[in-house]
Amino acid sequence: MDTEVLIAGAGPTGLVLAIELARRGVDVRIVDKVDAYPTSSRGDALVPRTLTVFDDLGVLDEVLAAGHAKYPVQTYRDGALSHRRERITHTGQRPNMWLLGQARTEQLLRDRLAALGVRVQLGTAVTGLSQDAQAVTVRLNGEEIRAAYLVGADGGKSFVRHVLGVPFPGTTDETVRMLICDVEIDGLDTTCAHWFAQGLALVPVSGQPPLFQLRAPLGADAPQTTHSGVQALLDSRCGAGEVRLRDLRWSTVLRSNLRVAERFRIGRVFLAGDAAHVHPPTGSYGLNTGVEDAYNLGWKLATALSNSECVALLDSYHQERHRVASQIHTMITGLTRTYASGDKVPPELDLSYRHSPLSVDERAKPGTLRAGDRAPDALVQARDGRLTRLFELFHGTHATVLAFGQESADPPNWPGEVRTYSVFPPGFGGEFTDHEGQAFGAYDVLPATQVLVRPDGYVAAIRSVRSSVSSNTIRPSRS
Numbered sequence: 001m002d003t004e005v006l007i008a009g010a011g012p013t014g015l016v017l018a019i020e021l022a023r024r025g026v027d028v029r030i031v032d033k034v035d036a037y038p039t040s041s042r043g044d045a046l047v048p049r050t051l052t053v054f055d056d057l058g059v060l061d062e063v064l065a066a067g068h069a070k071y072p073v074q075t076y077r078d079g080a081l082s083h084r085r086e087r088i089t090h091t092g093q094r095p096n097m098w099l100l101g102q103a104r105t106e107q108l109l110r111d112r113l114a115a116l117g118v119r120v121q122l123g124t125a126v127t128g129l130s131q132d133a134q135a136v137t138v139r140l141n142g143e144e145i146r147a148a149y150l151v152g153a154d155g156g157k158s159f160v161r162h163v164l165g166v167p168f169p170g171t172t173d174e175t176v177r178m179l180i181c182d183v184e185i186d187g188l189d190t191t192c193a194h195w196f197a198q199g200l201a202l203v204p205v206s207g208q209p210p211l212f213q214l215r216a217p218l219g220a221d222a223p224q225t226t227h228s229g230v231q232a233l234l235d236s237r238c239g240a241g242e243v244r245l246r247d248l249r250w251s252t253v254l255r256s257n258l259r260v261a262e263r264f265r266i267g268r269v270f271l272a273g274d275a276a277h278v279h280p281p282t283g284s285y286g287l288n289t290g291v292e293d294a295y296n297l298g299w300k301l302a303t304a305l306s307n308s309e310c311v312a313l314l315d316s317y318h319q320e321r322h323r324v325a326s327q328i329h330t331m332i333t334g335l336t337r338t339y340a341s342g343d344k345v346p347p348e349l350d351l352s353y354r355h356s357p358l359s360v361d362e363r364a365k366p367g368t369l370r371a372g373d374r375a376p377d378a379l380v381q382a383r384d385g386r387l388t389r390l391f392e393l394f395h396g397t398h399a400t401v402l403a404f405g406q407e408s409a410d411p412p413n414w415p416g417e418v419r420t421y422s423v424f425p426p427g428f429g430g431e432f433t434d435h436e437g438q439a440f441g442a443y444d445v446l447p448a449t450q451v452l453v454r455p456d457g458y459v460a461a462i463r464s465v466r467s468s469v470s471s472n473t474i475r476p477s478r479s
């Protein structure tokens with residue numbers, strides 16, 4: 001075997017997966033057909049869940065330092081400023097959305113991957129593949145290698161998906177098209193976003209002033225992606241001569257593409273990110289969904305590679321992620337045509353894996369939080385008085401048991417490292433004390449409940465246990 005996992009494509013999906021595998025000690029190789037990394041801003045909006053994943057992967061500080069919270073928005077009518085909306089301040093742990101050009105995000109992910117000893121092999125396209133019971137044989141330009149698993153993270157036009165003949169049903173709406181460019185504009189305020197007629201938006205590209213991402217819904221006319229064509233569009237929507245284009249660095253026209261591959265797993269080959277599902281740019285679901293695919297698949301591949309009895313775990317990747325991609329598509333369908341009306345990024349979806357065979361809720365009366373839901377964050381207080389977020393306890397490659405109102409927990413049936421933390425109501429002592437009822441409230445549990453959290457932050461199992469310490473017998477500590 002030449003490598004355990006070969007990843008085709010070093011976009012955000014492939015990079016996150018490579019980090020997930022490398023930090024678990026998996027022998028991973030990641031290749032990309034391009035000779036130079038892309039420099040364009042493309043998917044520039046990171047949702048809170050992606051920030052949580054980045055935190056776990058060790059890149060959040062860099063992403064926060066390089067990016068920007070949502071900008072104030074200035075709206076113009078007939079060339080004049082008509083309205084200014086200030087930035088919505090957030091009250092939670094994380095901003096509602098963080099802006100960072102995709103090229104910069106990818107650079108930070110590559111840096112993290114390099115720190116783990118893995119580098120992207122550029123100029124290396126997957127050009128053929130076949131598989132047998134033991135491995136996948138992959139042709140990389142002239143070379144042929146054997147990998148235990150192949151992941152096609154090779155974008156919307158995925159070669160891997162095509163060569164395996166996986167159907168990619170969905171729709172392409174030719175009437176909904178969007179011009180997207182990276183532009184330099186003379187004299188435009190780079191501290192806010194600018195909205196003009198017919199939904200034309202100019203949003204600063206974080207960390208790269210004077211660059212703006214221009215987005216403009218297009219009509220039926222053939223778009224002009226030349227310098228003069230984009231200037232003509234600016235003149236028609238912003239007022240003649242009002243906004244002067246200095247430099248057009250990159251441009252593309254995206255159609256409204258909504259497609260989900262029929263299968264995300266084909267034997268030893270997996271599809272992830274845009275290779276598995278494509279979305280219109282409305283809502284920035286592309287990059288964020290790809291990151292989540294990779295985060296779901298990484299620990300499963302690593303577990304299957306280290307324990308051959310766990311190979312069945314890999315089936316859950318399709319079961320969980322295909323359903324999520326389909327749900328997103330249903331939701332986006334309703335949003336696509338409302339793009340021009342206001343906010344670029346709709347609310348983050350609360351998608352769960354409740355239906356997954358990995359999710360087991362053993363309680364007779366489940367609470368509002370169920371097995372399969374995302375494990376929520378909450379503040380707890382350590383014995384030394386330090387406030388800790390549950391998400392900090394989840395960081396790393398292990399699964400976590402939260403033992404509510406119990407000093408210890410029975411070892412769960414879990415194929416890998418498990419760390420157990422006990423959480424007690426205030427006044428009862430214990431390893432961690434719930435802070436202002438946040439943990440018991442967020443998990444909606446009574447004492448003597450054990451919650452098993454998967455390495456990707458989803459609840460795998462919830463069980464009530466007969467315990468010497470229960471909601472009835474629990475007593476305040478004397479300290």
Ligand SMILES: Cc1cc2nc3c(=O)[nH]c(=O)nc-3n(C[C@H](O)[C@H](O)[C@H](O)COP(=O)(O)OP(=O)(O)OC[C@H]3O[C@@H](n4cnc5c(N)ncnc54)[C@H](O)[C@@H]3O)c2cc1C
Binds near residue numbers: 156275
């Ligand atoms: C032109 C364009 C503009 C976009 N604009 C926006 C936007 O404005 N907002 C937004 O939210 N989203 C946008 N998106 C979508 C967003 O960029 C994607 O959802 C996101 O990049 C998906 O990440 P990925 O890693 O799955 O795929 P990609 O980022 O597409 O990465 C796939 C990688 O695979 C490589 N590859 C392809 N074939 C092979 C092969 N045979 N062998 C090896 N490597 C291969 C490619 O070179 C590429 O680097 C845009 C996408 C495109 C293509």
